[in-house]
Amino acid sequence: MTTGLFMAAAWADVTIGGNSYVTGSGAVCSSTGAGPTWSCQVPNGNGGIALVSGVPGDTVNGGPDAAALQTLVSGNLGNSAVLIGDTTTKATGYGSVATGIDAKATETYATALGSTSTAAGVSSTAVGNVAQAFGTNATALGANTTAVATSSLAAGDRATASDINATALGANTQAQKKSSLAAGDRANANGINAAALGANSQALADSALAVGDFATASAVSSVAVGLQSTASGTSAIALGTGTLASGANGVALGTGAVTSSTGGVALGAGATADRAGMGGKAELFSNTAVSSTQGAVSVGSAGGERQIANVAGGTQATDAVNVRQLQAVQSRAVNYGTNVDGSVNYNQVTLGNGQAPGGTTISNVAPGVAGTDAVNVNQLNAQGSQANAQNNQLRNEIRATQRDASAGTAGAMAMSGLPQAYIPGKNMVAGSAAGYEGQSAIAIGYSSITDNGRWVMKLTGSANSRGSVGVTAGAGFQW
Template identity: 30%
Template sequence: MKNIKFNAISLAIASALITLAGSAAGLGTGSYELGPGSTAEGDKAVSIGKNNIADGNESVAIGQDAKAKDDKSVAIGLTSYANAFNSVALGYLNFSNGDYSVALGAQNRTTGFMSSALGFNNSANGKFSASVGKSNVTNGENSAAIGVENTAEGKDSSSFGYLNKALAESSSAVGFKNKAEAVLSNAFGAFNKALAEKSTAMGYSNTINKGATHAIAIGYSNTADGTAKFGTALGYSNFIDGEKSTALGFQNNTVEKYTTAVGYKNNAQFEGASAIGYDNFAYEKYSSAVGYDNTANGIYSVSIGSLNETNSTKGTAVGNTSKVLEAAYGGVAIGASAKSETFKSVALGTGSETKRTYGVTGTPANPDSVVFTAPTDIYLGDEKYLEVSESKVKDTFKGNLGEISVGNENATRQITHVAAGSSDTDAVNVAQLKALEKKLVSAIGSSDQQPPQPPQPPNPPQPPAVDLTPLHEKDEVHDQEIAKLKEKDGSQDNLIKELQKRDTKIEQTISEIQQSNTSISNTITELKEKDKQLENAIAKNSKATKAGVAQALAAGTLPQSTIPGKGLVSIGGATYSGEYGYAVGFSYLTPNQRVIIKASASGNSGKSVGVAAAVGFQFH
């Protein structure tokens, strides 16, 4: 490139010296040709140098083997061709084949209307397209490729950086080796692929496959598969494959629509499923697994905490290592190692289990045996307790849902702070039993006395005797059960301590999740550093642009010769926004004052060098 620059300067000076020796009229009306093998066949055309051809009207060919073939075309340099109307080819081996197009530098080519190719080996083939840099190609209308080996194929497409490809209408590829091949797709960063319409891949090695329209993949090595319309993958190595699915964090996977996986190594496999935390699995429709290593295998199932598992439809497991079996439809297990095994049963507390199914008849088997008949009703406060219809007693003897368990066969608990029951199906507390016992004793004492005899009739019938033996037996059973509950009350404290230990494990799991979040933050920091590098590159280009402006100002201020037959050497300098430029020029006005020759060489603080040459004609 340096040799080309110096050869161009030498050529401009040589052309000026030849002009000093005289000029000759060309074949075209008012045309001028100067130098061996140079011809000016167009009207008012100029051909100066060696083997140059100016065929178009008002065309200019200066240098060596330069050709200005169409009207108002300009070809300056070595083997440059301006073949279209009002086109410009300036430099070495440039070809301007589109009307109003410009090829500037070396080995550039333009074919599009008003297209521009600047630099080395660039091609601008689309209307109003621009290729700037090295080996860039623009084929789409209004497209732009800037940098090195970039391609902009689609209309209104943009490709900036190195080895980027914007292949569809309104697509953009910016950075290093990015590919945007669908309409309105975007790929920013390095090794990103946006293959679906209106999709965006940003960061490093992210991929959005065909069909995943409107999908977004940001971060490192994220993938949006073909069915992930409107899906979002953000973080590191996440995979989404479902409409409007979301994977956020590190190595999360979503399959089917409306799924969500957030955290580290979570899997949401069916429609509407959610897996949040670390290593959770939501394997059925609208299931949720939240925390650490939880599994939700049932439709609408929920598993929250750590190491929990729900296998039934609408099952819920909360705590640590709790489980809802497949047969336990709507079952609930809450605590540590709680287990729900039967239909709509509830296991509440550490180690609790449910084994009894619904529809089991309570004790006693015969409801008639608990219907108490007495000469008078028994009251507790304002409530009547023994005036109960036989039908209500029978209705409450068989449960239609699963049991509620607060223990298992080997470990039991007291249920404390229970309010007094008021309805037929409410639990009864010990205070109510004691009050009932007091009233029964009072009733038994009053039954031994004879009621007063009325005056008429003389011999009234005696009230029927009341047999209270069954009631006393039940009272003794209740006292025994209460004693057993008090003996086992101490075991509850040990279970609470065990639960606290498991809570500590859950906190450790949360700490691991926080560490994973730190890893994600580090990844984001790396992306910010890459953005900073890109900003530095932009700043560097801005500095070069300012230096170029200063160079242009310096060249633009060079004076020209105004004395016929005299030459003028001039020097100019300029500064712009902290950068500077300089220029050295030569100008000559012919004795007949008809032709003005100018040539200049310029440079700037960015160590860039430019050359220019021009010829002017005055007509009387």
């Protein structure tokens, strides 16, 4: 009488030395004689094979229990699968591999290696004690790691990658949103396309970037680079140890630099930019209303002021002036004189009288309105002044465009400098930096090659010194 693959009454077709059995179906079992259980190599007839320990013995006929082996083959082992473990191990997916006590590979081509590991997504991989990979192509590497979504990667003790294409690298890291990256002990990326690089770093909003131990970027498109740096304003940038940029579009550059106003810029160690934009208020002296809401540029702080050296002379109304220009103005100031009789005459100007044989320049002439009025140079050159202003504006725009282009070039160089995975079945996370004509950029990237080496996938992102970010994604098929 037979049951499934095995004989119930006379279980073994061949007995070797009393402690080894070989069945007609190809199962090979052995026992040391020290206990009632057996270790067996069991094929399922569909390309699958199980190497399993702890198989109970047949107390009536001797040898392993045929019914237990039948249950193992039918319930725990899929077609073309490999199972190495005990009776709690399962490799039920087609072409799956499960190794370790209570390891489970339940989907097609899933791989679970380690005690209590779980690979429950198509082509997923879980390696390590209690490692879990649930998404398609998800990878969990290390004890207690979890890769939840499609193409997510978690590597490191208790690392968690929760969303599509999320990557968590390092102990206790968390990559919680789509395409986020967390690398470093307890790093946390909780925004779409966010990146947190460094121990305890946090990127908590979409497209936020935090680089450095305890760095925090908590607003959309914010950037914090440096130990304990913080960027909490939208599109704010904090670069340097202990920097803080809390105003939207603010920039803090240098150790301990702080900017709290919208669009404010703090340059240099300890600099503070907390003065808001004019917002329609009038300037001193000129009484001109200025509508700009952008905060001030500061190179120091109260009690920590700095000189700005090597300043070129200002040419426009809103340009800074240097000391040389102020000295020139002082030397050319008009002083009221007296008439020939010694009295002051404010209504008539007498020129010459032998005091200025080379001619006298009349300054502060009002525009003429009648046919006999004097005409000032401003009136004569009105059209020329307008053209000059337009040319100056164009020149400034060209300079800004050049800086933007240089920053973009630096970003492209940083992206192109990223190495990528080159071994089939491997993934790589890389970082790079580049500089070009006074501008700089950093880039991060993730690349992966399928197990058969046919498909190559790559995702990169960059942030440059002009505050712009860029991303690329690509895939290739080779044969």
